[in-house]
Amino acid sequence: xxxxxxxxxxxxxxxxxxxxxxxxxxxxxxxxxxxxxxxxxxxxxxxxxxxxxxxxxxxxxxxxxxxxxxxxxxxxxxxxxxxxxxxxxxxxxxxxxxxxxxxxxxxxxxxxxxxxxxxxx
Amino acid sequence: xxxxxxxxxxxxxxxxxxxxxxxxxxxxxxxxxxxxxxxxxxxxxxxxxxxxxxxxxxxxxxxxxxxxxxxxxxxxxxxxxxxxxxxxxxxxxxxxxxxxxxxxxxxxxxxxxxxxxxxxxxxxxxxxxxxxxxxxxxxxxxxxxxxxxxxxxxxxxxxxxxxxxxxxxxxxxxxxxxxxxxxxxxxxxxxxxxxxxxxxxxxxxxxxxxxxxxxxxxxxxxxxxxxxxxxxxxxxxxxxxxxxxxxxxxxxxxxxxxxxxxxxxxxxxxxxxxxxxxxxxxxxxxxxxxxxxxxxxxxxxxxxxxxxxxxxxxxxxxxxxxxxxxxxxxxxxxxxxxxxxxxxxxxxxxxxxxxxxxxxxxxxxxxxxxxxxxxxxxxxxxxxxxxxxxxxxxxxxxxxxxxxxxxxxxxxxxxxxxxxxxxxxxxxxxxxxxxxxxxxxxxxxxxxxxxxxxxxxxxxxxxxxxxxxxxxxxxxxxxxxxxxxxxxxxxxxxxxxxxxxxxxxxxxxxxxxxxxxxxxxxxxxxxxxxxxxxxxxxxxxxxxxxxxxxxxxxxxxxxxxxxxxxxxxxxxxxxxxxxxxxxxxxxxxxxxxxxxxxxxxxxxxxxxxxxxxxxxxxxxxxxxxxxxxxxxxxxxxxxxxxxxxxxxxxxxxxxxxxxxxxxxxxxxxxxxxxxxxxxxxxxxxxxxxxxxxxxxxxxxxxxxxxxxxxxxxxxxxxxxxxxxxxxxxxxxxxxxxxxxxxxxxxxxxxxxxxxx
Numbered sequence: 001x002x003x004x005x006x007x008x009x010x011x012x013x014x015x016x017x018x019x020x021x022x023x024x025x026x027x028x029x030x031x032x033x034x035x036x037x038x039x040x041x042x043x044x045x046x047x048x049x050x051x052x053x054x055x056x057x058x059x060x061x062x063x064x065x066x067x068x069x070x071x072x073x074x075x076x077x078x079x080x081x082x083x084x085x086x087x088x089x090x091x092x093x094x095x096x097x098x099x100x101x102x103x104x105x106x107x108x109x110x111x112x113x114x115x116x117x118x119x120x121x
Numbered sequence: 122x123x124x125x126x127x128x129x130x131x132x133x134x135x136x137x138x139x140x141x142x143x144x145x146x147x148x149x150x151x152x153x154x155x156x157x158x159x160x161x162x163x164x165x166x167x168x169x170x171x172x173x174x175x176x177x178x179x180x181x182x183x184x185x186x187x188x189x190x191x192x193x194x195x196x197x198x199x200x201x202x203x204x205x206x207x208x209x210x211x212x213x214x215x216x217x218x219x220x221x222x223x224x225x226x227x228x229x230x231x232x233x234x235x236x237x238x239x240x241x242x243x244x245x246x247x248x249x250x251x252x253x254x255x256x257x258x259x260x261x262x263x264x265x266x267x268x269x270x271x272x273x274x275x276x277x278x279x280x281x282x283x284x285x286x287x288x289x290x291x292x293x294x295x296x297x298x299x300x301x302x303x304x305x306x307x308x309x310x311x312x313x314x315x316x317x318x319x320x321x322x323x324x325x326x327x328x329x330x331x332x333x334x335x336x337x338x339x340x341x342x343x344x345x346x347x348x349x350x351x352x353x354x355x356x357x358x359x360x361x362x363x364x365x366x367x368x369x370x371x372x373x374x375x376x377x378x379x380x381x382x383x384x385x386x387x388x389x390x391x392x393x394x395x396x397x398x399x400x401x402x403x404x405x406x407x408x409x410x411x412x413x414x415x416x417x418x419x420x421x422x423x424x425x426x427x428x429x430x431x432x433x434x435x436x437x438x439x440x441x442x443x444x445x446x447x448x449x450x451x452x453x454x455x456x457x458x459x460x461x462x463x464x465x466x467x468x469x470x471x472x473x474x475x476x477x478x479x480x481x482x483x484x485x486x487x488x489x490x491x492x493x494x495x496x497x498x499x500x501x502x503x504x505x506x507x508x509x510x511x512x513x514x515x516x517x518x519x520x521x522x523x524x525x526x527x528x529x530x531x532x533x534x535x536x537x538x539x540x541x542x543x544x545x546x547x548x549x550x551x552x553x554x555x556x557x558x559x560x561x562x563x564x565x566x567x568x569x570x571x572x573x574x575x576x577x578x579x580x581x582x583x584x585x586x587x588x589x590x591x592x593x594x595x596x597x598x599x600x601x602x603x604x605x606x607x608x609x610x611x612x613x614x615x616x617x618x619x620x621x622x623x624x625x626x627x628x629x630x631x632x633x634x635x636x637x638x639x640x641x642x643x644x645x646x647x648x649x650x651x652x653x654x655x656x657x658x659x660x661x662x663x664x665x666x667x668x669x670x671x672x673x674x675x676x677x678x679x680x681x682x683x684x685x686x687x688x689x690x691x692x693x694x695x696x697x698x699x700x701x702x703x704x705x706x707x708x709x710x711x712x713x714x715x716x717x718x719x720x721x722x723x724x725x726x727x728x729x730x731x732x733x734x735x736x737x738x739x740x741x742x743x744x745x746x747x748x749x750x751x752x753x754x755x756x757x758x759x760x761x762x763x764x765x766x767x768x769x770x771x772x773x774x775x776x777x778x779x780x781x782x783x784x785x786x787x788x789x790x791x792x793x794x795x796x797x798x799x800x801x802x803x804x805x806x807x808x809x810x811x812x813x814x815x816x817x818x819x820x821x822x823x824x825x826x827x828x829x830x831x832x833x834x835x836x837x838x839x840x841x842x843x844x845x846x847x848x849x850x851x852x853x854x855x856x857x858x859x860x861x862x863x864x865x866x867x868x869x870x871x872x873x874x875x876x877x
Contacts, residue, residue, distance in 0.1 A: 055164070
């Protein structure tokens with residue numbers, strides 16, 4: 001069974017990087033450009049894991065995670081946030097919002113796949 | 122790796138957009154927009170550039186972006202006030218960021234001195250109290266002793282970062298175990314895990330933690346469900362169980378701890394060397410580090426902490442893999458989770474894309490093919506016409522429909538390649554700032570119509586003329602702030618750059634609110650430089666257009682900006698080469714407007730097909746004012762070699778195209794042929810003499826330079842309906858050639874002189 005990963009990031013570069021790494025590891029990838037879009041794509045594709053950025057227009061990563069976590073249909077989906085080494089406060093806020101784990105940017109494909117394996121059933 | 126390179130290209134494209142967003146946001150901030158959304162957008166732009174740059178290891182860019190981002194973050198959080206002065210600094214920083222991006226791309230260099238100075242300035246803004254450069258070093262020095270004295274450092278660490286160090290007390294307990302460790306097999310560990318409800322709320326899963334542990338070595342997991350209430354009392358959201366895991370591994374403790382990285386703080390965790398070390402470790406943990414554990418005590422599960430461990434394994438013992446379905450709120454069916462290899466079966470990457478990215482070459486090829494289709498369709502129509510088939514016949518009507526469709530396909534394909542002029546416009550604010558700085562002017566750029574679309578072939582060629590027109594507008598158009606004040610104007614001049622569609626062409630306007638063209642001076646300069654004769658009577662517009670003459674420059678001294686050896690005449694020529702025209706309108710004291718109009722595409726052209734000396738030529742329709750058959754009395758000889766045509770109340774020079782292009786040595790009398798009244802880009806008119814007109818047609822432009830070589834008087838070539846190659850006339854070059862010949866001493870041309 002191919003797992004579907006939803007990536008939510010306003011940066012095309014980052015989405016492309018994620019897609020390359022994930023598709024290369026055999027995942028099916030769906031993308032969204034911000035939190036709002038992420039919620040729409042979520043209902044259409046029911047991903048197995050969500051990877052989201054924090055800084056995004058419209059609905060940021062915190063708001064997105066919170067919205068997923070209060071929805072009975074989706075709250076069990078593991079969410080990995082993309083963070084930077086330099087910002088532990090953001091990581092903590094993301095965890096409080098309900099993030100399952102995190103990926104530190106810049107990431108390499110192994111780290112990424114590793115993080116997904118750790119949270120995906 | 123190819124894919125990575127492709128992403129890098131995307132990154133730089135995105136950088137361009139982000140830099141434009143950044144600049145737009147900062148300009149808005151400078152205008153006084155202090156709203157959070159603008160600041161956030163500005164922050165995100167820099168943040169995204171940094172993120173992508175980090176992924177590609179573009180260190181200098183990352184470093185500068187980081188300093189920049191830090192200040193923006195402070196502005197965002199309100200700790201640094203958002204002022205107009207700050208916006209000015211940020212704008213300059215954005216220019217340097219753009220330089221870093223270009224440098225990372227391999228285009229140009231960064232002035233590292235300026236970059237460092239700007240970074241220092243940004244840091245000073247971020248924290249005015251911090252002594253520049255010293256602060257970071259001090260932090261590093263302090264960091265070193267931390268490693269040596271972990272206990273002492275703990276409290277600080279927990280203050281700053283409540284993630285990494287919460288469980289440091291554990292280290293102590295393990296050290297306490299060190300003596301025992303020698304007595305028991307060194308590779309056996311006991312790991313006790315007591316999840317809290319938060320762990321499940323965040324969609325973490327004990328079963329997965331066990332699976333991860335099993336990747337380190339064989340495990341034996343024991344579930345203590347003694348705290349599990351009766352089903353009717355069960356709160357499905359709460360956590361009640363404790364796992365005790367015996368793990369055999371050669372990995373060290375940090376590897377085990379890493380498994381629990383994501384659930385740090387969301388479960389009580391003890392790791393101890395040896396079989397039974399847990400109790401001791403737990404006791405140590407409880408006595409040493411009450412705080413972090415107790416803090417997050419679960420209301421729903423009032424389990425006394427030590428108990429479950431003292432009860433010796435009453436619960437089902439499960440071998441690692443098929444994990445017994447824990448009574449977790451997230452009722453996941455237990456899956457055979459045996460140390461699954463990382464990758465799942467490969468499948469084609471999925472849907473979810475609303476944008477298709479296509480190699481531009483494929484589109485170019487498509488456009489070429491559609492061009493061929495247009496030619497082919499025209500050929501077909503011509504053949505059918507030759508066979509004398511009635512226009513009302515089914516065949517002819519079918520062909521009409523085909524023509525319609527062909528046109529539509531052509532338009533649609535051209536639309537694919539059309540791009541908004543934004544990509545060119547967005548480079549201009551920086552140019553304006555730089556030119557204004559260099560010339561001591563104050564200038565504000567207002568842009569309009571950035572989303573106006575035009576074919577890619579045109580976009581690529583817009584940048585130079587716009588750059589030049591803007592430079593000119595600031596350097597020569599705008600007055601100095603003092604002069605403006607004296608004239609009762611705002612010291613800050615406004616330069617407007619606008620794009621719009623007008624009758625099938627794209628029009629670019631560059632206007633300023635400066636002093637306008639000083640006509641007397643322009644006229645006298647033109648006379649002084651021998652460009653015109655002093656007794657020439659010229660209208661205001663004609664004087665204005667003198668600045669386009671080759672060799673004309675109004676600047677008293679060659680300035681840094683406009684005087685790069687390029688005058689407006691060069692701009693004009695490059696515009697004309699694209700089939701465009703440029704004109705100027707000026708009002709003294711109120712400013713000037715340059716208007717540039719270009720065809721929407723350089724791939725097709727509407728032209729008039731004419732016969733000249735047995736050759737077929739295409740005259741661009743854009744240049745043609747009207748076509749007429751001259752009456753004998755309208756043709757007047759002028760000078761030794763020329764003649765002119767009286768058109769209404771003015772005279773225009775008559776040019777025999779056949780003669781000029783060398784098709785024939787003697788011109789027929791103009792009254793025997795047709796005359797196309799054309800207007801050159803400078804507004805000068807001429808009457809081109811041809812033998813016959815075949816009609817108007819859209820033709821696909823084929824470059825003569827690429828396929829043969831440049832020929833003076835010929836702009837390009839095309840293939841006609843009958844399959845023959847026809848040359849497209851370069852109207853301006855033709856006029857210029859004729860002028861030169863007209864001035865040169867050449868044998869008289871009797872036919873023209875004897876016109877009357």
